[in-house]
Amino acid sequence: MARQPIIQTYGIRKVYGMGDIQVVALDGIDLQIDEGEFVAVMGPSGSGKSTLMNILGCLDRPTEGRYLLGGEDVSHLDRAQLAAIRSRRLGFVFQSYNLLPRTTALNNVMLPLLYQRDGKLSTAEREEKAKLMLASVGLAGRIHHDPQELSGGEQQRVTIARALINDPLVLLADEPTGNLDTRSGQEILALLHELHDRGRTIVIVTHEPGIAAQTERIIRLRDGRLESDGRDGSAGGARDSF
């Protein structure tokens, strides 16, 4: 297979609560997402899709199972190591943007570079890089604006620029159009398509079938399990290919 696997999970379980009351959020997820794929994760609330995204985003660790990100086992890393992985390999796009207030678009985009641990750049180089990134999402003229001076669509573009600045293995987008009007939402989706066309691996969580339909592959979760995987039409497809 020419395409490298980016995300590989083996029997991931996530159990909340200690002692008597236990809530199983994820109950054995086997999944593989390859380089350049554009994947939508769907499922009703409580299906475990947020938990899955948190684990895939290295914001949380699975209770059981293995998670390989770019071939590197990240299931048992400590918090500092996970932070380093997020810095190096992951980009996040949030429903509510999560930009720093009172901070210009440029500085927001530069933020991940601040916590970079390899390939250190000078301030001028980082500014240059952030400017290019903002230009690539169509915000060249708004780099010195604070988030509150930007429209929702513009804020989401800043978030995407911030997510891409460290050239991550995968872009994780949690309801990226959830707070936007239809038109802005379509523009953001178009931007994601453009990134995908240029080879970017993208995983988005959405509850809108219309948006999910625009991706290449839909993964459905229910009660912490894979209900279906658009790759081969059934759950557990990833395991078969391994």
Add this chain to the structure above:
Amino acid sequence: MGLPEAHVTPSEVIKVAWDGVAVNKVRSMLTMLGIIIGVAAVILMIAVSAGTEATIAEQINSLGANLIFVSSSFGGMGRMGGQTTGATLVYDDALAMAELNGVASIAVEMPSTQLVKAGNVALDEVSILGTTPGFPSVRDMTVTSGRFFNETELERTSKVAVLGYGLAQELFGAESVSGQSAIGQTVTLGSTKLTVIGVLAERGMVGDTDFDARLYTPISIIFKYLIPSRFARMMGDAVRLVYVETESQDVMDDVILQIELLMAKRQEVPVEELTVNITTQQDIIETQESTTAAFRSLLAWVAAVSLVVGGIGIMNIMLVSVTERTREIGIRQAVGATPSDIRRQFVAEALMLSLVGGLIGVAAGVGGSWLFGTTSGMRTVVAPESILMAFGSAAAVGIFFGSYPANKAAQLDPIEALRHE
């Protein structure tokens, strides 16, 4: 773990910390108040004690360590207990002390207050000091023009006067002190005319006495013309203070004992009932030191309490800040900030608060020391190392009280933090 260091440079840490402080100016200012007071108190405290030490050192230098002060307990009002009434310390006592073993020299003081006239200038309530030729040497006074009076003039009750620097200027004009213009002039004390034979060099305030505003004259002039005593023939002339200079410091105790016995014999009372005070330079220094030590320890407590209260204030406001900025912390964590990156940011912010407070406190302390020095008459010397020390304690307070909120921030769960409203 062996993670390489993050990219965050000191200047960025400082910038982010400064932004955190500057966003809430009033709040930050109020938070810094404790630190400001603490640091100012540290500087003031050290300035006061350094000033006192300098004053004491100066006094030791000017007076010499082998000086005994004999003074009358009741301001020369009367001898108690005996069948005679009169002064407790008289001129003849002083002369007898001069004869004791181990005594190098003596000087005697008796003050008075008089209206002084010179030409058309008249000054009321001028402090007159009747004394003996040894006075300039024991009080470390030098004559800037003319000379001090001598033994012959003392014995003959010569009508001569030596003017303090400031008094000479007031009586004969500002230029009189440099030239000879005051010398040979006549000053009138009440009805007694004295010839000016010298002007003393500027000395300034010593304790609460202005040495420059006084007129110095042979003590015999005081006895004869200014405050003649009805009992003088019987008892001798009252004096306020006798300076006894010993030959060396080793014989001090011996001389003190001799003075006590001499006075007991002359006053015909047991030693315990003596109405004279015998003190040494050491006693005076100890008294002064104990007063300033009390003052100093008070300030030290104020400083310590303020710094601790200031530190708690910083901790409180940092905890509020961590809560307010939970989402920001989550964002930073999501894009790659490690717990130690977050911790460093908040410690830096606490440090920034305490250092800015420290800086203002240093300014207040230096200004306060100056103000205190000029208004209280207590000398203050701002030591550069006290500024460093105060700054250092402010920094320590910032780091100490900032660590708890910073750790709290560092331990936040990124998912919870991002969800925080």
